[in-house]
Amino acid sequence: MHFQWLTEQLPSDEVLATVVMDASRDTESGDRTVAARWSELRRSLDSQGLSKEMAAVLEEQALQPTRASGSHGRLIVAGESGILMDRLLLFAPRKDEAVLSIGPDVFALAREADDTVRYLLAEIDRTGADVTLYDSTSGAVGGEPHRESVDGEHDVLNKIRGGGLSHRRIESRVEDSWERNAETVASELDRIVLERRPDLLVVTGDVRAVALVQGALGAPAREITEHVPGGARNNGVNGAFETRVDEALEAFRVRRRGGTIDRFRQELGRNAMAVTGTNRVLDALRKAQVEELLISDEVAGPVSSLADVKVWVGDKPLELSMHRDEIRQLSSGDARARRADLALGTAAAVQDAGITIVYHDDDVLTDGIGALLRWDPSKPSGVVEPG
Structure with missing residues (x-):
């Protein structure tokens, strides 16, 4: 992550x-x-x-x-x-x-x-949509989510009872208005998704309008769309709907973690682009080789189970080792002891590695820590062969 x-x-x-x-x-x-x-x-x-x-x-x-x-x-x-x-x-x-x-x-x-799951909530009816960009944790304390409304220009919205040619014409115009308004909403959602990069697009509201909008979305927005029934425009607080949204967000978190953990298990099983255990992870961090650091819930803390473990660091964040003498060889400055959780986190951040917290599958992690690697250390060139 x-x-x-x-x-x-x-x-x-x-x-x-x-x-x-x-x-x-x-x-x-x-x-x-x-x-x-x-x-x-x-x-x-x-x-x-x-x-x-x-x-x-x-x-x-x-x-x-x-x-x-x-x-x-x-x-x-x-x-x-x-x-x-x-x-x-x-x-x-x-x-x-x-x-x-x-x-x-x-x-x-x-x-x-x-x-945090950054999600775009679109509450849709046949005239348009109310769109809100949220952090699932409500983001910054005191901050407000970004909101805007999208309204279509077509206003023949209600079918009438009756029959005959006039009735069919009106029905056709109503269907056309729904579709044109849905296209307007979908176009705006496509724009926001490309500009703001939310993790999820949650759509809700009028069932027919939602289906039309989903059908008109471009591929990037469609791929992250989750339909959560029960919401509506101008519907005020709806506890049941909020619960469904929370469930959808938690399911997304589980999928997001699960994808990383599955990949880690696969690479570890192949003895390829994954390592586990403090010493091997430290070595990979030192080489700027880590793509994703995996840590157990206990290692993540607070207080981290690694807080009482000391590693030796030099002048630069990637100069780190369990052995003081090794730092003296790597660094021009003095070796100093630092909390292992702080040193490992800093080293991951400076090489733009992600961090995934493993809650229930931590049996795969030795010492509660592992890493997915950017390149295969078994290749002499340090790169992965295609295919």
Whole structure:
């Protein structure tokens, strides 16, 4: 799962504080509970050397309500210049954590990317559609989804009872109006899909109009379309429909992870373009060979099961090893110890590797970590032969 859309918002060479916390406020004491959670995180950051200025900015942000209901988490990243990111997390974390490091906690960003499905919701009737672009987690705290309406120019919309030539002509004009309006909606959806690159296009509304729109969509939009019945234009809050959308989004997340895991199993079985285990993954990261890093839920954290494991790093993110002497050979600077989860995440990010979190198939991962490779190390040229 690629997450450059998150990492590109953050500097990789500055000291940043990454906070992952339970932001749920569902009880009468919700504000006090969140404040108590923040106090624990503040003490942790103070012990790591957080500046008073950054602490004040973070505290003000962390104590602001998210306006989200139900159990949920929050990811906040801050630097000396202020708050750089504040996003909702679909699920409250098992444990709160705050990390001060050079660059962000990449595994925290990867979990946010794994939760997030950018989807375009089209609520369609025979005159047009209301179109909304969402992040499934509601995106940035306080942010609003992008909305627009699309209306066709054809207004002969209702069939009449009766018979005869006049009746058939009117029916033909009505059908033609439906089709022309559907083509207008489909053309606009095609444009938005190409420009905004959502993961899913969710269509709902009038059954006949939805079918006409789906039939008129271009291939890129049609390939990501999911029909979720029960929604309508101007229908207000519809809990049953929202539940169906949530189910469609979760099914997409499962498919997205599953495709990567299946490919990993296949390559591992062929002893080809996949490796597993800390040492082999470190070696692949060091060579900028990783296309996709796979980590178990426990490794992803918070708190990562690798947090207490130390690796040695040099001046550059890809200078990393389990052995200090190896770093002395690789780097012109001093070797220093770093948390393994932070070092591995940073190395993945700088080589534009994706990260997939493995929830139920982690038996395939040694040490809870594996990697799909960009090229086959068994080939002398370092490239994959065609075919």
